Amino acid sequence: MPRLTDARKEFRRAQIAEAAVRCFGRNGLERTSIADIIAESGLSAGSIYAHYRNKADLVQASAREVLAERAKVLGEYAAGDAPPGPNELLARLIAAIHPAEARVGVQTWGEATTNPAIRDIVVDMTEHMRAMLHDCVTAWLVKVEHHEPAEARESATPIAHRLMALYQAELLYTALQSPTEETAS
Numbered sequence: 001m002p003r004l005t006d007a008r009k010e011f012r013r014a015q016i017a018e019a020a021v022r023c024f025g026r027n028g029l030e031r032t033s034i035a036d037i038i039a040e041s042g043l044s045a046g047s048i049y050a051h052y053r054n055k056a057d058l059v060q061a062s063a064r065e066v067l068a069e070r071a072k073v074l075g076e077y078a079a080g081d082a083p084p085g086p087n088e089l090l091a092r093l094i095a096a097i098h099p100a101e102a103r104v105g106v107q108t109w110g111e112a113t114t115n116p117a118i119r120d121i122v123v124d125m126t127e128h129m130r131a132m133l134h135d136c137v138t139a140w141l142v143k144v145e146h147h148e149p150a151e152a153r154e155s156a157t158p159i160a161h162r163l164m165a166l167y168q169a170e171l172l173y174t175a176l177q178s179p180t181e182e183t184a185s
Contacts, residue, residue, distance in 0.1 A: 013051045016041050017061040024062060025100025029055075029107045060121045063108060066101050067125050074132040078139040085140055086159050089133070093163075094170045102174035126164070133167075134160035 019041035023032040034055060038045055052058050073096065077083050084092060112122040137159045141152035 009051070012043075012047065013061065014065065016043065016048055016051055017058065017065040019043075020058040021062045021065065021104055022100060024059070024104040024107065029059060029104070029111055056117055059108060059111075059118060062104060063121055063125050066105070067128060070096075070129060071132055074136050078132075078136040080139075082144055083136055083140040085144065086137060086163055089136060089140075090163055090166055093167050097171060097174050099174055099177065102171045105171050106175040129167075130160055130164045133163050137163070 016037065020032070020037050023036045023040050026032075027036060032055070034045070034048060037058065038048055041048070052061065070093070073092075077089065077092075083089075108118060108122055112119040134153075134156050137156040138149075138152045141147040141155055142149055145152075147155065
């Protein structure tokens, strides 16, 4: 059997993580089995286990997959000539919320209250997201509002904190919508 290239391995890992997000969003973390993820991905058990040791690894990979997408978008915003201000940034983030991802996020938060490994993932992801928001707000303050960089970094801290809280509230709201409400909105 030919060896997988690094690019093919990353593609396969992403394929599995995306299947896991769909399963977790549909069935919940607790009720999703590796067999569900195998069926959803269309891959063999051997392929899944070649890339992930267990479901906890898949929860972590799923969280990182979702965050990587947000990081890419936030990085593009911060690098632009006119990064969006806090209100526009929040509106864009909210518009990009996918209901299944929101459900996975909220379920992961709940699991974090009793599972130290998941708690570490959630704390890491939350801090990473807040840091990305901070960078984006800092870029807006410097490039658009013409603040000095040091002042901008300091001023961005409470703004990023509030943006994160509002974004998390919107994730919770989206996660609690029923499937009927999802399709109607």
